[in-house]
Amino acid sequence: MSSSSVSASISHAGPIPTSSSSSAQCYYPDGKTLAPDTPCRPADAESPCCRPDDFCMDNGLCYHRGVMSRGSCTDKYWRNSACPQYCRRDHTEGAQPLQPCDMLNGIFVCGTSNYDCPTGNRTFKVEGGNAFVLRPGQVASSPKDAVTIEPSTMISGRFSSAQMVAGIVGTGVPFLLLLLGALLVILKQRRKYKNAIASSHERAIESWKHDARSVSTTPNKAFDRRHGANAVELYSPNENEYEVYGDAIQAHELDARDRSSSIAKDTYVTR
Known part of the structure; x- marks a missing residue:
């Protein structure tokens, strides 16, 4: 997974679910805490869950304003493979954000601190993440807002780039803002690194000058x-x-x- 692949394509969660599947409960890994989430794939027997204002990703994680997190699952005991596979033992009573160590290569660590990034301890590679899975509430509800899908351009239930742009405009889903948010995070990290190098160099120069004057x-x-x-x-x-x-x-x-x-x-x- 790369930083530029987060919004690569969009797929529907499936047919409009029945009332029984849409009312499925979502649980955090502790099996006791009910999450205020909704299933990402309500038509499936078991499904990962994310907050209503999050976007579900094809790898079971949730995405919100440039941050990926492990949400919940409809399987109370988290035995089903549909449940998120990352950070299941961290903050078991709630959602767990993922901190990027190397966005280009998809290397992350559980939590909000990058303390373990330099050593590689507890880091892991996030697979997938190439598509968002739209839930019924995030799909256009009127014919004028619907996205036209040609069979020849449909691949594995996902939209082409042109259709994705049409979907952004038609449904009002702010994918462009999400992509810009991710890019800003990367640019901020690069700027912070360059500033740290420059600051270290300036301190070394000032120290040398001070020693010379003394x-x-x-x-x-x-x-x-x-x-x-x-x-x-x-x-x-x-x-x-x-x-x-x-x-x-x-x-x-x-x-x-x-x-x-x-x-x-x-x-x-x-x-």
């Missing part, structure tokens, strides 16, 4: 005659010396024979 200076007339009165002589214990002109740093070594001082290595910083 070195004591001593008047040296011979030095001033040789390098000018605008230069400051600083002692450096390093093998390589650094001469700073604004933001440019040039490493060089000084010949001890050119110095009357016993210090073989010096650093020059222009004021």
Whole structure:
């Protein structure tokens, strides 16, 4: 599953359910808590469930405003394969969000923290997620809003890209906003990473400048005659010396024979 495949296609949950199937109860993994959810596939014997304002995904997970979560199931004991297969032992008395570690490769971790992402502990790959499963309340109810489906373009009960666009406009389902939300999450993570790198680099530079300024200076007339009165002589214990002109740093070594001082290595910083 990739970040761009979340809204790849749409499929119907099946025929309009009977009153008995549509009234099925949904349970969280603890088997005791009744969830305020509705079945994603009400025509099936058992089905994953999501909140009414969520979108069901073809892998049994729920999707809402850029966040995937494990919802509930009509099987009270969660023994049926139709129940969500992810994060079943986490927060068993309620819904459990999934935190992306690597969106491009579909790697997630249960919960809202990415603490385990760098180590790979408790991370897993989310399969599927290539289609939304529309429940009856999310499907166009009037003929003018209905999406025309040609048999030649219908594949495994899913719409083509053109039909999906028509469905977005006709039914008013904000898939475009959902897709933009997912893209914003990715861009925010990339921006945060770049800012962290830049901030770390700036701190390192400022630390270096602070260390350079903290070195004591001593008047040296011979030095001033040789390098000018605008230069400051600083002692450096390093093998390589650094001469700073604004933001440019040039490493060089000084010949001890050119110095009357016993210090073989010096650093020059222009004021």
